[in-house]
Amino acid sequence: xxxxxxxxxxxxxxxxxxxxxxxxxxxxxxxxxxxxxxxxxxxxxxxxxxxxxxxxxxxxxxxxxxxxxxxxxxxxxxxxxxxxxxxxxxxxxxxxxxxxxxxxxxxxxxxxxxxx
Amino acid sequence: xxxxxxxxxxxxxxxxxxxxxxxxxxxxxxxxxxxxxxxxxxxxxxxxxxxxxxxxxxxxxxxxxxxxxxxxxxxxxxxxxxxxxxxxxxxxxxxxxxxxxxxxxxxxxxxxxx
Numbered sequence: 341x342x343x344x345x346x347x348x349x350x351x352x353x354x355x356x357x358x359x360x361x362x363x364x365x366x367x368x369x370x371x372x373x374x375x376x377x378x379x380x381x382x383x384x385x386x387x388x389x390x391x392x393x394x395x396x397x398x399x400x401x402x403x404x405x406x407x408x409x410x411x412x413x414x415x416x417x418x419x420x421x422x423x424x425x426x427x428x429x430x431x432x433x434x435x436x437x438x439x440x441x442x443x444x445x446x447x448x449x450x451x452x453x454x455x456x
Numbered sequence: 457x458x459x460x461x462x463x464x465x466x467x468x469x470x471x472x473x474x475x476x477x478x479x480x481x482x483x484x485x486x487x488x489x490x491x492x493x494x495x496x497x498x499x500x501x502x503x504x505x506x507x508x509x510x511x512x513x514x515x516x517x518x519x520x521x522x523x524x525x526x527x528x529x530x531x532x533x534x535x536x537x538x539x540x541x542x543x544x545x546x547x548x549x550x551x552x553x554x555x556x557x558x559x560x561x562x563x564x565x566x567x568x569x570x
Contacts, residue, residue, distance in 0.1 A: 344566050362521035372557050383564040384499065426496060432557050444559055 343367065344431050346388035355456050359416040363429030363447055366410070370390060372432040373405055374444070377447045379425045419454040426451050458560035459483070463545050468568045469537050476567045477532040479547030488530040488551075489559065490522060491546040499546055505530060506552065510541045 346363045353359045361375075376384035388403040390396045390412065396403045400425055402415040412431075416423055429447040460481045469475040481487065486507050491499035503512045505524045519541070521533040534541055544566050548559040 374558065376561075381566075383544070383561040384557055385562060389558050421472070443501060444499075448498055 343445045344429055346427075346429050346450045348448075348450070350451040350453060352453045353419050355419060355421060355454055357419050357454075359415040359423065359452055359454070360373060360420045361416075361427050361429075361450050361452065363413065364411045365431045365445075367431075367433045368407075368410065370410075370431045370433040372434075373402060373403070373434075374430040375403060375412075375414045376430060377425045378424075378428060378429040378435075378449070382401040384396055384428055416452075419452075423453050424453050460547055460549055460560055462545075462562040462565050465563060466566045466568070469534075470570055471539065472536045475534050475537055476496045476569070477534075477545050477547075477567070479530045479540075479562055479568070480528050481547075482528070482567060483549050483560065484527065485549035485551050485560075486527065487550045487552055488524060489548040489550070490520075490530070490532050491548065491561075492541075493544045493546055493564075514533070530543060537567070537569045539569050542567055 344365050374386060375388040377387050378384045388398060388401055389407045390403040393405050393407050401418045404413045426449040428449045430444040432444060463478050467475060487503040487504060490502045492502055493499040502516045502520055503515050503522050519535050524530045532545060544564045546564045547562040550557050550559045
């Protein structure tokens with residue numbers, strides 16, 4: 341089982357719809373969760389971070405974390421063609437006695453296409 | 457604006473010819489990372505520095521080396537590039553205090569090996 345798995349996609353939604361991106365992780369002690377957006381040929385851009393169970397909203401983006409079920413999701417409301425990109429889910433798992441920073445474990449990414 | 461800068465943005469080198477990629481940051485972060493990303497794959501961590509402490513990933517080839525002369529700068533040296541090293545190289549930085557470990561990426565350097 342991969343440490344971080346994303347729904348395989350590609351995901352295609354019409355403009356104005358809600359895009360739902362899902363991610364599951366295998367290590368129950370993971371603490372920090374991130375969503376990056378990556379346009380073709382560009383570097384990843386951090387769009388959301390979430391650390392506690394529940395929802396976190398930022399503009400049209402909502403991240404949801406459920407540690408009991410070990411999943412994190414990203415909802416994009418009112419999807420726009422400019423949201424078309426690859427979305428990477430990333431997780432940091434810190435170990436007792438380890439460093440106070442962490443290495444990102446990425447999922448394989450989900451390609452989102454928003455069509456007019 | 458605080459940021460992560462990478463130079464050059466595009467680099468073409470010949471097979472076996474050493475190449476150096478640079479990264480600088482104005483975020484005053486004490487952790488700096490180098491990633492390799494190939495087409496349709498997630499970024500792969502090569503190594504990182506926590507201050508001056510170097511941490512190599514177990515599967516990073518010896519062909520890849522790094523230097524961090526000060527807090528702001530970090531270099532990736534590829535001693536003898538092969539065709540398989542053609543990729544996007546990403547530098548990222550993060551803090552190390554509290555519970556916030558967001559990593560911020562530079563724009564990347566696209567390396568072509570001919």
